[in-house]
Amino acid sequence: MKQMAGGAYARQALLPEGFRDQLAPKAEQEAALVRGLVDTFLSHGYDRVAPPLVEYEDSLLVGAGKTRAKQMFRLMDPDTQRMMAVRADMTMQMARLASTRLADAPRPLRLAYTGNVLRTKGSQLRPTRQFVQAGVELVGSPSLEAELEVIAVAVEALAAVGIGELSLDLTVAPLVAMMCDQHKLAGDVREGVMAALEAKDIGGLAVLPDASRAAFEKLLQAAGPAKQANEMLSGLELKGGAGKLVARLSRLTEMVADRLPDLSLTIDPCESHGFEYKSGIGFALFAKGGEGELGRGGRYMVTHPDGHEEEATGFSVYLDSLMKALPAAEKTDHVFLPFGTKSSDGNKLRVEGWRTVQGLDAGADPLVEAKRLGCSHILLDERVRPV
Amino acid sequence: MKQMAGGAYARQALLPEGFRDQLAPKAEQEAALVRGLVDTFLSHGYDRVAPPLVEYEDSLLVGAGKTRAKQMFRLMDPDTQRMMAVRADMTMQMARLASTRLADAPRPLRLAYTGNVLRTKGSQLRPTRQFVQAGVELVGSPSLEAELEVIAVAVEALAAVGIGELSLDLTVAPLVAMMCDQHKLAGDVREGVMAALEAKDIGGLAVLPDASRAAFEKLLQAAGPAKQANEMLSGLELKGGAGKLVARLSRLTEMVADRLPDLSLTIDPCESHGFEYKSGIGFALFAKGGEGELGRGGRYMVTHPDGHEEEATGFSVYLDSLMKALPAAEKTDHVFLPFGTKSSDGNKLRVEGWRTVQGLDAGADPLVEAKRLGCSHILLDERVRPV
Numbered sequence: 180m181k182q183m184a185g186g187a188y189a190r191q192a193l194l195p196e197g198f199r200d201q202l203a204p205k206a207e208q209e210a211a212l213v214r215g216l217v218d219t220f221l222s223h224g225y226d227r228v229a230p231p232l233v234e235y236e237d238s239l240l241v242g243a244g245k246t247r248a249k250q251m252f253r254l255m256d257p258d259t260q261r262m263m264a265v266r267a268d269m270t271m272q273m274a275r276l277a278s279t280r281l282a283d284a285p286r287p288l289r290l291a292y293t294g295n296v297l298r299t300k301g302s303q304l305r306p307t308r309q310f311v312q313a314g315v316e317l318v319g320s321p322s323l324e325a326e327l328e329v330i331a332v333a334v335e336a337l338a339a340v341g342i343g344e345l346s347l348d349l350t351v352a353p354l355v356a357m358m359c360d361q362h363k364l365a366g367d368v369r370e371g372v373m374a375a376l377e378a379k380d381i382g383g384l385a386v387l388p389d390a391s392r393a394a395f396e397k398l399l400q401a402a403g404p405a406k407q408a409n410e411m412l413s414g415l416e417l418k419g420g421a422g423k424l425v426a427r428l429s430r431l432t433e434m435v436a437d438r439l440p441d442l443s444l445t446i447d448p449c450e451s452h453g454f455e456y457k458s459g460i461g462f463a464l465f466a467k468g469g470e471g472e473l474g475r476g477g478r479y480m481v482t483h484p485d486g487h488e489e490e491a492t493g494f495s496v497y498l499d500s501l502m503k504a505l506p507a508a509e510k511t512d513h514v515f516l517p518f519g520t521k522s523s524d525g526n527k528l529r530v531e532g533w534r535t536v537q538g539l540d541a542g543a544d545p546l547v548e549a550k551r552l553g554c555s556h557i558l559l560d561e562r563v564r565p566v
Numbered sequence: 567m568k569q570m571a572g573g574a575y576a577r578q579a580l581l582p583e584g585f586r587d588q589l590a591p592k593a594e595q596e597a598a599l600v601r602g603l604v605d606t607f608l609s610h611g612y613d614r615v616a617p618p619l620v621e622y623e624d625s626l627l628v629g630a631g632k633t634r635a636k637q638m639f640r641l642m643d644p645d646t647q648r649m650m651a652v653r654a655d656m657t658m659q660m661a662r663l664a665s666t667r668l669a670d671a672p673r674p675l676r677l678a679y680t681g682n683v684l685r686t687k688g689s690q691l692r693p694t695r696q697f698v699q700a701g702v703e704l705v706g707s708p709s710l711e712a713e714l715e716v717i718a719v720a721v722e723a724l725a726a727v728g729i730g731e732l733s734l735d736l737t738v739a740p741l742v743a744m745m746c747d748q749h750k751l752a753g754d755v756r757e758g759v760m761a762a763l764e765a766k767d768i769g770g771l772a773v774l775p776d777a778s779r780a781a782f783e784k785l786l787q788a789a790g791p792a793k794q795a796n797e798m799l800s801g802l803e804l805k806g807g808a809g810k811l812v813a814r815l816s817r818l819t820e821m822v823a824d825r826l827p828d829l830s831l832t833i834d835p836c837e838s839h840g841f842e843y844k845s846g847i848g849f850a851l852f853a854k855g856g857e858g859e860l861g862r863g864g865r866y867m868v869t870h871p872d873g874h875e876e877e878a879t880g881f882s883v884y885l886d887s888l889m890k891a892l893p894a895a896e897k898t899d900h901v902f903l904p905f906g907t908k909s910s911d912g913n914k915l916r917v918e919g920w921r922t923v924q925g926l927d928a929g930a931d932p933l934v935e936a937k938r939l940g941c942s943h944i945l946l947d948e949r950v951r952p953v
Contacts, residue, residue, distance in 0.1 A: 195643050195650055198620055200663060203613035210614060214601070222916045224900050224923035226590035227597060231696050232619070232682055233585055233639075252620075254639050254652075256582050257686050263582055265641075265652075276587060285939050287926060295619055295682070299644050309618050324905075324926040331909070438909055513611050518711075522718070522825055529609045536611035539674060539711040552672050554611075 197301040197308030208508035209311065209498055212340050213293050216313045216496060219336035223328070225291035225315045230272035232295065236262040242482050244271040250298045265297045270493060273316040277491065278483045286319030286489075304471075307499055314474070314495035318481055321490040323427060326460055327434045329476060333464060333494040334439055337473060341505055344467035346443035347435065349405065350477070351428055352451040352461055357421040358398065362391040376449040401448050405432045408446035428460055443467060462494075466504040473500050514556040514563055515549035524558065533563070584688040584695030595895035596698065596885055599727050600680050603700045603883060606723035610715070612678035612702045617659035619682065623649040629869050631658040637685045652684045657880060660703040664878065665870045673706030673876075691858075694886055701861070701882035705868055708877040710814060713847055714821045716863055720851060720881040721826055724860060728892055731854035733830035734822065736792065737864070738815055739838040739848055744808040745785065749778040763836040788835050792819045795833035815847055830854060849881075853891040860887050901943040901950055902936030911945065920950070 194200065201209060221227060233254060240248055250267040266272060273290050281288055293313035301308050315332060317325050334345055355376055359369050368386055372395060375383025379402070384395050394415055401411035409429045417425050425448075432444060450461075461477030476494030483489060511534060516525050518538040525535045536554050538545060549557040549566045556563050581587065588596060608614060620641060627635055637654040653659060660677050668675055680700035688695050702719060704712050721732055742763055746756050755773055759782060762770025766789070771782050781802055788798035796816040804812050812835075819831060837848075848864030863881030870876060898921060903912050905925040912922045920943075925935050936944040936953045943950050 193622070194618060194625075195620065195622055195648070196645060198618035200618065200659075200667060201616035202663075202667070203615060206616040207608070207614040209616065210604070217597070221594070221898075222921050224921050227594040228590060229588035229593040229596065231581060231585035231587065232684065233696065234581055238581075252641050254641065258583060261582070272587075276589075280587060280589070289923070297619065309620065320926045322926050324924075328924055328926065511608075534609050534611050536676070537711075537715055539707045539709050539715065 195308070197298075197306055199307070204508035204510055205502070207511075208505075209502060212498060212501055212505075213311060213313055215340040216336045217291055217293055219339050220291035220313075220315050220332060223289070223315075223332050223335075225289040225317075225332075227291050228273070228276060229292065229294065230266075230269065230276065232297075233263050233265055234272070234275075236264040238275060239264045239266060239271055241271065242274060242480075244268075247271070250300070252297055252299055266294075267296055267298050268495075269294060269296060269312050269314065270316070270495065273318075273493065274479075274481045274491070277316070277318040277481050277489070282483065287325065288316075288318040290316045290318070292316075305497070305499065311498035312495055313498065314476070314493060316491055316493035318491040319489055320492075323431050323434065325490075325492045326431055326462075326478065327438060329492045329494045330435055330462060331438055333474060333476065333496070334442060337464065337496070337501075340501070342466050342473065342501070344441075344443075345473075346445065346465045346467050348445045348447055348450075348463045348465065349428060349432065350447050350450040350461040350463070351424050351459070352477070353458065354421055354424055354448055355398075355451060357419070357424070358394065358417070361418065361421060362387075362394070364391070377451065379449065398448055401446065402450075403445060405436070405444035405446050408448065412446075412448060424459065431460060469504045471500045471503060473497075473504060510553075512555040513553070514558055515545065515552060515554035515566070516558050517545035517548075518543070520558060524561065528558065528563065582695075584685075584693055586694070591895035591897055592889070594898075595892075596889060599885060599888055599892075600698060600700055602727040603723045604678055604680055606726050607678035607700075607702050607719060610676070610702075610719045610722075612676040612719075614678050615660070615663060616679065616681065617653075617656065617663065619684075620650050620652055621659070621662075623651040625662060626651045626653060626658055628658065629661060629867075631655075634658070637687065639684055639686055653681075654683055654685050655882075656681060656683060656699050656701065657703070657882065660705075660880065661866075661868045661878070664703070664705040664868050664876070669870065674712065675703075675705040677703045677705070679703075692884070692886065698885035699882055700885065701863070701880060703878055703880035705878040706876055707879075710818050710821065712877075712879045713818055713849075713865065714825060716879045716881045717822055717849060718825055720861060720863065720883070721829060724851065724883070724888075727888070729853050729860065729888070731828075731830075732860075733832065733852045733854050735832045735834055735837075735850045735852065736815060736819065737834050737837040737848040737850070738811050738846070739864070740845065741808055741811055741835055742785075742838060744806070744811065745781065745804070748805065748808060749774075749781070751778070764838065766836065785835055788833065789837075790832060792823070792831035792833050795835065799833075799835060811846065818847060856891045858887045858890060860884075860891060897940075899942040900940070901945055902932065902939060902941035902953070903945050904932035904935070905930070907945060911948065915945065915950065 247267040251264040254263045256263050269292050277288055295309055296312050298308045317329055364372055371386050381399055384392050397411055397415055401408045409432055412425045458480050459478035463475040464473045474496035478492045480488040481491045513534045513536050514528055516535050516537045518541045528535055536552055538548055554566055557566050634654040638651040641650045643650050656679050664675055682696055683699050685695045704716055751759055758773050768786055771779050784798055784802055788795045796819055799812045845867050846865035850859045850862040852859055861883035865879045867875040868878045900921045900923050901915055903922050903924045905928045915922050923939055923941055941953055944953050
């Protein structure tokens with residue numbers, strides 16, 4: 180009987196893959212990082228909003244939400260028998276708010292958010308299936324000043340929580356398709372070219388006629404430090420939408436370099452993976468020397484009920500990536516208060532910023548007890564002493 | 567076509583009953599309240615932990631979790647095809663942590679937590695199906711000092727977020743069953759008595775023989791201010807477990823009155839509803855003059871994998887109840903920064919604690935723009951002026 184209970188418990192102790200218990204001091208570090216990020220967002224006039232974890236499935240599958248369809252857990256609403264889904268990303272919820280409840284709020288609309296998102300499957304890059312997202316959305320301004328603001332807020336927020344040296348990678352997700360149109364590429368050739376660019380495989384461009392190949396090769400070679408990349412891109416002498424996009428990119432690069440001179444700037448004009456729902460310039464931030472991406476954002480369109488579209492730019496940080504880029508949290512100091520300590524003495528210490536641990540056992544030796552409980556200090560004879 | 571899109575959107579704008587978008591300034595107020603509560607918990611040496619929103623169903627259905635079985639949403643894990651559930655309460659997760667990963671951590675173990683919980687159905691008292699819970703668990707001390715500490719921490723945390731005048735209602739959930747055992751009540755009579763006590767219906771006690779009836783009538787009449795209640799309960803001259811429980815209650819009342827003299831203290835010895843999984847003294851906190859309960863807690867048992875049980879006491883606040891008891895949040899001041907304001911000027915204001923809103927439109931009249939955006943102030947000629 181007890182054996183069985185033990186077996187059941189051993190199983191219970193196991194969490195489903197990709198879910199985890201965050202313990203102190205990590206749980207506290209994560210909460211402090213969220214505070215730090217959101218405080219910066221609010222200081223730039225972004226209004227905090229908190230949408231629910233669960234919505235009707237169809238309201239999470241609008242626009243950009245479609246790209247997350249397979250990642251969302253579904254729940255049956257027992258009241259209405261309608262399918263609901265757990266959010267896999269909070270960006271769509273901001274678009275929903277901007278286009279419905281906040282449709283009449285003055286533009287540009289600035290929204291800040293943080294919360295948990297769940298995914299049905301972890302990816303290789305991010306095996307966890309629950310993580311905290313924090314971000315901002317700036318809705319209703321088509322100006323490049325919007326991109327600049329969002330990038331500046333993101334950089335300031337990350338600096339505020341301890342990520343000093345950052346590198347920014349700019350992308351132009353729609354560019355490749357625009358160039359394919361201009362070169363009248365279709366069918367297998369078009370798909371081959373897009374795959375080759377995605378894979379950074381110059382050999383894959385061999386399928387192209389000479390005239391086009393040169394342009395796509397240059398595009399591939401342009402990836403790298405921003406100044407150089409912009410020169411190469413302008414050498415392509417692109418026309419129409421592609422030309423405008425490249426000009427915007429070049430102008431934004433100047434604005435960012437001017438405002439944030441310490442930021443390393445790179446451009447990847449072939450990158451579109453993960454930027455599927457971005458309609459213009461996208462960007463990703465990396466800690467210098469670190470491996471993983473800390474957060475990403477970019478321009479996209481919010482679709483309103485009457486069908487009209489509104490320009491928006493946003494940025495999101497994933498807390499698990501951020502935690503990996505920062506030194507591990509250290510254990511906090513605690514003062515042990517021996518049994519019988521006056522509650523006013525404990526109060527006084529807490530007001531001074533100490534964390535106290537009250538002894539509950541009248542018979543125990545205070546110093547032994549303080550050590551056993553892992554306290555760094557003890558209150559003895561009305562003085563705080565190291566243990 | 568557009569009509570259809572409009573219709574689809576109108577539906578999308580609707581959230582499932584019991585779920586809601588929290589907008590500014592409410593979302594910010596809630597986040598600030600959570601901060602305030604948890605900061606107090608941490609200052610008393612409670613370690614912050616953050617369990618996942620989702621676990622395997624069976625790990626959430628252990629012990630006290632069984633009472634929540636119908637309230638939990640179920641999800642299928644696509645990886646393992648095992649059923650998972652979304653937590654409907656965080657207390658069981660603390661018990662799981664205490665009995666598994668933290669089984670060897672020194673006792674008493676102090677845990678603090680906050681997070682969202684989901685429920686399949688709203689209740690009349692709490693129609694929302696998602697809300698934020700914040701609380702503490704003190705595991706491994708059978709002492710009354712543990713109850714005292716948890717009550718004191720709860721009162722201090724609520725005071726820190728603005729609930730000044732509180733009233734504490736103490737309960738002894740197992741008492742009624744113990745008295746029924748002593749009076750050898752069984753079957754319909756026992757159930758009738760328990761229902762009558764629950765409903766505070768003295769007439770329902772008429773089924774009892776005279777000798778027993780007097781005792782149960784006294785129990786019912788004892789409900790009220792603590793001093794009086796304790797006198798009446800001691801007059802019952804209860805023996806065995808019931809006697810010990812009543813003596814503990816009386817002792818705790820003295821300790822609480824001594825430590826927290828401003829707290830109104832009441833006792834409800836017949837109350838067991840909602841305290842099903844409490845093994846001893848339970849308590850609920852109310853704002854004086856307010857209607858709703860702000861939070862509740864009490865003593866319960868944590869069952870370990872080897873079958874042994876460990877004493878624990880905890881306390882939980884529900885943020886929706888807390889928000890109702892506090893004045894509505896006010897809109898925050900914002901300074902409008904006209905287009906072209908130097909970014910260093912904005913920085914300076916933010917360091918001083920201002921929230922800034924950057925103008926993105928070069929052509930707009932700054933004062934008109936500041937008003938349109940709802941800013942309280944504007945930066946003009948390097949000075950902050952009211953709008």
